[in-house]
Amino acid sequence: MTPSTDIGPSWDLLADLQLLLQYHFMQNALIVGTIVAVLGGAIGYLIVLRGQSFAAHMLSQVGFPGAAGAVLVHVSPVLGLLVFCVGAALGISVFGTRLGGGGRRESAAVGSILAFSLGLGLLFFRLFSGSAQAIYAFLFGTILGIDDKDVLVALVTAAVCLAALAFMFRPMVFASIDPAVADAKGVPVRLLSVVFLLLVAVTVAETVQIVGTLLIFALMVAPGAAAQRMTSRPYRALGTSVLLAVVVTWAGLAVAYFTGYPVGFFITTFAFAIYLLTRAAPTLARIARPGLTPALGAAR
């Protein structure tokens, strides 16, 4: 998969960087990866805050038949992804008002829709007799298939989404933390949740190109979850989440480039490692500084 297997990474980081950037597809992958990571990290923080990770998961899988269908009718996969994801987001907000709560009827509905949409994706692939590799590209992402047009699309959608996010970040956090009080204060909670799902849908449609339908969780939810464990202050957590997502993506792309293994694996692994680290951090701190434990124990 790697075009230059004979040139491995060295300790000369500058030379490595030059190696990394010598191919056009890699430049594109890094640009789109960065854009997607910034967007995914920002949206991901809010997804975790609002407890909507299952909805994000669902939107990403619904994108799979969208992409496959778009290939079938000879339009850009990104277009198919956008249409299907946005459609599903609207569908969730119309039908599943209590989706975030995770009621059993709702999760059964989500599960059924998921299975059907993946089955539909499979059918579309068979219809245009796509190879196994083509399926994997959509399911698990690829760094090879991003052309200049995709970069432009990613840039524009990310700019629009981030602007929308910046505009409504404050009311959104308010509505996420205490919907009842936010509602009483005149925050349009219902409208915000619809707009938020739309933003998630667009982000998912963009992110799928790098990490694929099935691994999107790692790039959208893991940095947000890790950031929330590190700080409880919204703006700082948002920044941390974005930073983590970008670092994870860059590291994943670089390692995938030099080893030739799928980029999705490395991105998920790094994201998961960071998440684990933040979970284990309190325990580690207690082991490192045992003097602190009695006080903590007394406080509890």
Place this chain on the structure above:
Amino acid sequence: MIAAAIPPFSPNLVQDLVEILSHDFMRNAFMAGGCIAVAAGLVGYFVVLRNQVFTSDALGHVAFTGGLGGLIIGLPLLPSVFGSTILSALAIGSLGGRERGRDVAIGTVFAWVLGLGVFFLSIYTTLRSGASGVVGVTVLFGSILTLTTSQAAVAAAAGLLTSLALLVICRPLLFAAIDPEVAVTRGVHVRFVTLAFLVLVGATVAEAVQAVGALLIFGLLVTPAAIAQNMTARPYVGLLLAAGLSITFVWFGLVLGFYISYPVSFFVVGLSFAAYVLSTLLTRRRPAAATAT
């Protein structure tokens, strides 16, 4: 996938059925698919009742990675799928923990597991020069038509065994699902029952991987159960209904796949989804009217 020598669908249904069952691979598929479907319907009923849809999804991801990991170290597909799902089911069960924040943890862990599966897939395809990526697609989307007779027998036996085990723990499980606290005071070993149930979910997922694949498990596990719970509130009727619906979808899916050469898993999932939408539309008015009065 199917040879061209198959006669087209005729209005004489008995003759069609004889024709379908005259093929070895179809007999195998009917036998294995039927038993797997019964197990999935029964176990799925409790998955929906206990609201563990997300967990079963996660186990599906594990099945993918476990299966491919086993292939790399030279184990056959089926035992490695079974082993990995059952071990993870035990791990999830013993982790316990509170409900809140759990879906983020499970989701993150299993996104990584799936990532690992991709890694294994790419190792596997480079390791065996002859092997294409088809194995991965097989695990992800199922391959019921390619089962050999012995594989089908194993799958059928596993399905029946799972169904039996579920029926044995059915009563305490129902009690524990509906009111865990009262169940504990009445002497039900809720922790044990829960763990046993998760192991059964793991086994069912591993079986269902053969029928519909790791990604489409919901269509067999959750959808029939969701339909059954739409139709009736009585648990035993619901259990029977879920198993019956599940087997119907699989068999009809097989017949459709026999005549139209699209993937069987798509037909199974498509049929069950259509039935789900129908049942939701049909029963939607009733609870609304009940709450209004």
